Amino acid sequence: MMDINDLYVRMLLGVLAMLAAVVVGLAYKGIDRKIAAHMQSRIGPPLRQPFRDISKLMQKETITPDGAVDWIFHGMPVIGLVAALLLVLYIPWGPLSPPLKAHGDLILVLYLLIIPSLAMALGGFSSGSPVAAIGAQREMVMMMSYEFPLAIVILSLAWFYTRVLPGSAPFAFTTMEAAPIWGLVGPIGFIGAVLLLLSLVVVTPSELSKIPFDAPEAETELGGGLMAEYSGRDLAMFYIADAVKGLVMAAIIVGLFFPHPLSPIVEKYYALPLIMDQPVVAWIIDGLFFLFKVFLVLFATVTTVRVAFPRLKIDKISYIYLVPVSLMALAGTLLLYLDTLGGV
Amino acid sequence: MSKCSYTLPIGPVHPALKEPTMFKFVMDGEIVKEVDVQPGVNHRGIEFIGMRRNPLQVLHLAERICGICSIVHQYAFTMASEKAAGINDIPERAQYIRTIMAELERIHSHVLWAGVAAHELGFDTLLHWTWKLREDVQDVLEYISGNRVNYAMYYQGGVRRDISPEKIPRIKEMISAYRREFQKLADAFLEDPLFKHRTVNVGVLTKKDALETSAVGPTTRGSGVPKDVRVDQPYGGYADLDLKPCLPEQMGYPNTGDTYAKTVVRILEVGQSLDIIEFCLDNMPPGPIRWEMNVNKVLMHMKKAGGEAIGMTEAPRGEMIHYVRLDPGDENVSAWKVRASTYNNIIAWQKMLVGAQIADVAIVAASIDPCIGCMDRVTVVDGETGKEGVMTKEDFYRLSVRKTRRLRRMKGKPSGGGW
Numbered sequence: 138m139m140d141i142n143d144l145y146v147r148m149l150l151g152v153l154a155m156l157a158a159v160v161v162g163l164a165y166k167g168i169d170r171k172i173a174a175h176m177q178s179r180i181g182p183p184l185r186q187p188f189r190d191i192s193k194l195m196q197k198e199t200i201t202p203d204g205a206v207d208w209i210f211h212g213m214p215v216i217g218l219v220a221a222l223l224l225v226l227y228i229p230w231g232p233l234s235p236p237l238k239a240h241g242d243l244i245l246v247l248y249l250l251i252i253p254s255l256a257m258a259l260g261g262f263s264s265g266s267p268v269a270a271i272g273a274q275r276e277m278v279m280m281m282s283y284e285f286p287l288a289i290v291i292l293s294l295a296w297f298y299t300r301v302l303p304g305s306a307p308f309a310f311t312t313m314e315a316a317p318i319w320g321l322v323g324p325i326g327f328i329g330a331v332l333l334l335l336s337l338v339v340v341t342p343s344e345l346s347k348i349p350f351d352a353p354e355a356e357t358e359l360g361g362g363l364m365a366e367y368s369g370r371d372l373a374m375f376y377i378a379d380a381v382k383g384l385v386m387a388a389i390i391v392g393l394f395f396p397h398p399l400s401p402i403v404e405k406y407y408a409l410p411l412i413m414d415q416p417v418v419a420w421i422i423d424g425l426f427f428l429f430k431v432f433l434v435l436f437a438t439v440t441t442v443r444v445a446f447p448r449l450k451i452d453k454i455s456y457i458y459l460v461p462v463s464l465m466a467l468a469g470t471l472l473l474y475l476d477t478l479g480g481v
Numbered sequence: 482m483s484k485c486s487y488t489l490p491i492g493p494v495h496p497a498l499k500e501p502t503m504f505k506f507v508m509d510g511e512i513v514k515e516v517d518v519q520p521g522v523n524h525r526g527i528e529f530i531g532m533r534r535n536p537l538q539v540l541h542l543a544e545r546i547c548g549i550c551s552i553v554h555q556y557a558f559t560m561a562s563e564k565a566a567g568i569n570d571i572p573e574r575a576q577y578i579r580t581i582m583a584e585l586e587r588i589h590s591h592v593l594w595a596g597v598a599a600h601e602l603g604f605d606t607l608l609h610w611t612w613k614l615r616e617d618v619q620d621v622l623e624y625i626s627g628n629r630v631n632y633a634m635y636y637q638g639g640v641r642r643d644i645s646p647e648k649i650p651r652i653k654e655m656i657s658a659y660r661r662e663f664q665k666l667a668d669a670f671l672e673d674p675l676f677k678h679r680t681v682n683v684g685v686l687t688k689k690d691a692l693e694t695s696a697v698g699p700t701t702r703g704s705g706v707p708k709d710v711r712v713d714q715p716y717g718g719y720a721d722l723d724l725k726p727c728l729p730e731q732m733g734y735p736n737t738g739d740t741y742a743k744t745v746v747r748i749l750e751v752g753q754s755l756d757i758i759e760f761c762l763d764n765m766p767p768g769p770i771r772w773e774m775n776v777n778k779v780l781m782h783m784k785k786a787g788g789e790a791i792g793m794t795e796a797p798r799g800e801m802i803h804y805v806r807l808d809p810g811d812e813n814v815s816a817w818k819v820r821a822s823t824y825n826n827i828i829a830w831q832k833m834l835v836g837a838q839i840a841d842v843a844i845v846a847a848s849i850d851p852c853i854g855c856m857d858r859v860t861v862v863d864g865e866t867g868k869e870g871v872m873t874k875e876d877f878y879r880l881s882v883r884k885t886r887r888l889r890r891m892k893g894k895p896s897g898g899g900w
Contacts, residue, residue, distance in 0.1 A: 205759050267489045271511070272837060357497045357601045357843045394848075447675050448603030450512065450840045460765040 151226050151236040158225040162380035163187040163388075165432065169440045176444045187380065191373050197339035198371030202267030214367070214374035220252035221378040224385045229310045229392050231427025232420045242308035243291055246389065250287075250344065253378050254280050257353075260375075261363025272362025275348075276353035277452045282458035283343045283350075289466040290333045290340075293473060294318070294393060297326075300477045314396040322476050331470025334394050336466040341386050341438040343454065345379065348456055349446035357447075387434040391427065399426035489839070491523040496841035497601060500853035503570060504846075506541030508839065518827055518891060521869065523853045524860040531817045534561045536637060536783050536807070541816050543697045543803070544631045548853045549593060551585045551631050554855070556805070559635045560716060561792030561805035562814070565715055566783040568638050572773055575639035577765045581652075581716030582625070582634050583794070584754040585763075588659070590616045591754075592748045592799035594850045598744065600894045601843040602679050607669060614662055624648065627815070638772030649762055649776040656755050663755075667748050671732075671741075680740040683831040684845030689740055697822045698799020699750065700849045702726055703743035705736025710746040710795035718761050727753055740848040747850075752798075784812045791794055798822040798850045840856065 167184040174181020226237040227246050235241075254276060261273030271459055295307035301321050318330050343350030354362040367375060384395045400419035449457070492503040501522045507515035527546055531539045536558075543558040544551045556579060563571065573655035585620065592615040613719050617850040619629050624631035625644060634640050644652070670676055686696065691704035711719040727749040729742040736742060773779050787809035799822030806816035828847040833845050851872050861870045872880075 177606045179609055246810070255760070267487055267508075271489070271508075279723070350860075351603065352840065354601070357603060360496045365870055380660050444606050445609075447679060448677070449675070450838060452838075453678065 154224045158381050164383040166380045172440050173444050181284050184238035185277040199367040201368045209263035213256040214371040217253040217256035218374040218378040221381040224249045225254030228388050232423040264366035266366050267364045269363050270357045272353045272359050282455040283340045286336045286462045286466045287340045290337050293470040297473045310392045326476025327471050329469040333467050338438050341460050342442050345383050348443040349449045353452045387431040390434050391430045398423045502853045515835050521860040525859040530819050535812045550796045551589050554636045557794045557803035559794035560649050561790045561803045563637050564790030565788040565805050565807045566786035572768045572769045574768045576771045577718040577761045578640045581761045583755045587754045587797045591751050601847045639770050641768050682739050683742045683841045686833050690832040694828040695825050697825045700748040700826045702746045702748045704738030713831050743848050764788045796822050823852045823856035
């Protein structure tokens with residue numbers, strides 16, 4: 138039951154969450170670029186470079202190429218950005234529960250995750266450039282490949298929760314937050330959960346089109362691929378969508394596997410109950426801890442990976458997701474299943 | 482051409498190409514069916530400018546044909562103009578210094594290429610690492626000549642700057658530093674499984690194709706053709722050396738002619754160059770570094786002399802030819818023709834790119850180490866309409882017939898510096 142005041146509060150919260158996600162996502166992009174630069178013995182751009190890029194792109198001319206389908210070409214950046222921002226409303230942000238948690242769950246998140254990639258692919262096809270068309274084809278192939286292990290991971294987790302905690306909502310982040318998976322599994326299940334986590338970690342860079350899975354953009358092959366024809370405001374929107382999506386992917390991994398808050402530990406070991414009685418302090422501690430966890434996930438799945446590998450060819454990418462990663466995810470599922478048998 | 486094929490243009494400006502040139506691919510999905518290379522967008526008319534200047538001025542112009550293999554252009558031009566002017570007794574010390582400079586440049590060029598290859602594969606970490614490694618040899622080049630890119634070291638009859646004994650320890654230090662890093666460089670490229678995945682059996686140039694397209698340099702040596710100007714027609718200090726062309730089999734890899742084999746050749750050549758520099762430093766004979774110290778005398782000699790000659794050097798990319806004609810009484814270079822190594826190698830592109838995936842185009846194109854600035858010597862433009870055209874075999878035949886007639890008419894008259 139939602140009264141009208143509650144609706145306003147939620148709307149306000151939602152808008153604030155979206156704005157915060159844009160700012161934080163771009164900030165993480167800046168950190169990622171700086172760290173990657175240092176790993177490659179470069180100085181790298183200043184941390185605020187992504188913000189500068191956006192403000193510059195916003196001032197630039199937005200070109201429609203000859204032969205482009207105008208409304209699709211300009212519509213897709215909006216759709217991609219909206220989908221990425223909608224994701225923000227369904228994902229827990231550390232101490233802040235999702236603004237629309239009662240109205241959507243992991244299944245919705247899975248669908249919304251597809252939309253920015255799909256928008257990019259459609260935008261590429263509609264631009265009328267052969268380079269963008271090749272990029273869009275690759276993006277579609279890559280999506281079909283990595284969605285499979287991604288779905289396996291999410292479904293296995295949900296299935297596991299229905300077995301272990303009957304009656305809980307299996308597709309809600311709150312369930313994972315209340316009882317993190319590591320406390321529910323035995324030794325076999327622990328290995329299974331690690332395999333699922335690894336599969337999700339491998340899916341992340343391609344979900345974000347980062348090296349080694351950046352075949353759709355492939356600067357030195359396709360000169361930007363499906364982004365080749367985009368410029369100005371449209372490109373800025375895709376850029377922001379990409380930043381937000383990066384943040385969201387990391388937040389999903391944190392929400393599914395590491396939803397642990399820090400404040401109880403601080404309270405217990407540092408004996409600060411007086412401070413902890415203030416919910417604001419606990420919120421700040423947990424919020425910062427959450428941001429730190431997101432940073433670690435992005436560092437491990439995006440920054441180090443893109444520094445350490447060359448670009449893979451599209452057939453190899455497809456193979457990697459459809460065979461080894463899917464098998465790894467299925468093995469994780471099997472181990473979780475064996476674990477529940479032992480538990481019962 | 483099947484129904485579902487489409488045309489993909491790459492160029493004239495594209496991130497995969499370090500210099501402007503144009504490819505048109507007929508694609509079938511991700512596979513290249515046909516290749517059309519359309520060079521001619523980087524033509525600067527350097528030969529035309531050179532034919533209005535004297536040989537000493539052209540030296541600096543020749544060096545500026547290329548930003549990477551600049552010294553081999555100067556080397557080839559120096560040799561050609563020396564032969565044409567009949568300057569034969571170049572001091573041995575100068576010959577050795579020339580060789581050292583050319584080999585230092587080969588190291589820097591090959592290491593630079595390795596970085597570019599890594600970048601084409603999206604492996605920017607390796608790019609930055611190799612380019613950091615390249616700084617060492619750049620520092621030494623600057624230490625010897627005062628310049629990092631265009632060294633201005635050679636001129637007719639000798640070299641401009643000496644490598645004095647107190648400079649030798651610094652160069653030796655660089656050599657030992659590279660020997661230490663050499664294994665790392667080889668491992669980073671040749672042992673990396675993903676580098677292998679992207680290069681083995683990619684862009685294959687068979688031995689037969691290599692011979693048919695007259696490819697030169699590492700491009701042809703990767704296919705197992707032992708062709709190297711330094712060995713076949715030794716010049717400068719190379720004549721005193723016991724050199725063998727670097728082939729992939731020396732590292733235990735078959736001479737398949739793929740991109741991996743070409744990488745092996747280049748990495749081997751870095752080691753070979755280190756050996757050559759060390760030998761030259763140790764055995765450099767004492768003596769003068771110039772045939773004639775007075776520059777005006779050299780210029781006067783060349784003004785009086787007449788003749789034509791070809792200068793051949795082994796550039797980092799392969800055989801490089803400069804043709805020079807000097808007419809007696811004419812101060813300027815009467816004719817100058819540059820045929821850079823890339824000119825031969827781009828023909829091999831046709832063989833290497835067909836059947837490749839679009840993802841391989843960048844690395845296969847890079848595998849010949851294309852230097853478009855060296856290669857683009859001609860653009861056919863209609864002076865009135867500004868339209869660019871392509872010359873066919875018939876056009877060339879017609880033009881050569883016309884020229885022969887013109888030369889016959891002019892027989893006996895001084896040619897006056899024009900074509």
